[in-house]
Amino acid sequence: xxxxxxxxxxxxxxxxxxxxxxxxxxxxxxxxxxxxxxxxxxxxxxxxxxxxxxxxxxxxxxxxxxxxxxxxxxxxxxxxxxxxxxxxxxxxxxxxxxxxxxxxxxxxxxxxxxxxxxxxxxxxxxxxxxxxxxxxx
Numbered sequence: 433x434x435x436x437x438x439x440x441x442x443x444x445x446x447x448x449x450x451x452x453x454x455x456x457x458x459x460x461x462x463x464x465x466x467x468x469x470x471x472x473x474x475x476x477x478x479x480x481x482x483x484x485x486x487x488x489x490x491x492x493x494x495x496x497x498x499x500x501x502x503x504x505x506x507x508x509x510x511x512x513x514x515x516x517x518x519x520x521x522x523x524x525x526x527x528x529x530x531x532x533x534x535x536x537x538x539x540x541x542x543x544x545x546x547x548x549x550x551x552x553x554x555x556x557x558x559x560x561x562x563x564x565x566x567x568x569x
Contacts, residue, residue: 433496433499434474434477434478434481435482438465438478446467447467447468448465448466448467449466449467449468450464451465451475452475453476453477453480454476455476455479455480455483455485455488456476456477456480456488456491457480457485457488457491458485458487458488460479461479462479462482462483466478494529494530497529498525498529498556500555500556501522501555502525505521505525505548508558508559509521509546509560513540517540520538521538521546521558524536525548525558528548529556534550535548535550536548536549543562543563545561545562546559546561547561
């Protein structure tokens with residue numbers, strides 16, 4: 433999130449310039465400090481993240497939920513799955529966070545399965561199941 437980037441820049445004493453940004457939802461103008469090279473779109477995104485209107489609150493929480501869900505997908509599937517598979521699972525995280533779907537189970541291969549859904553605390557739960565079978569005849 434941009435608010436985290438700005439927070440980190442402040443901690444590192446990087447140069448920020450005073451400017452304004454507008455909430456995407458309520459239009460409230462906010463006085464903000466951001467890097468000089470940020471475009472108006474980034475300024476407005478940052479102002480939206482900082483706004484206290486109900487729509488911005490929901491947007492901020494949903495954006496954070498998506499970021500955490502994508503991070504969980506990377507953590508569980510980066511070592512042995514292709515970029516295409518990880519992109520697909522990240523897209524599923526987006527759909528679940530936006531409440532377009534409630535859950536998805538993907539059989540990646542004969543061994544690996546991914547299960548993504550909304551967890552009991554409202555976050556995105558990403559589960560990986562690896563199954564191995566042994567048989568003798």
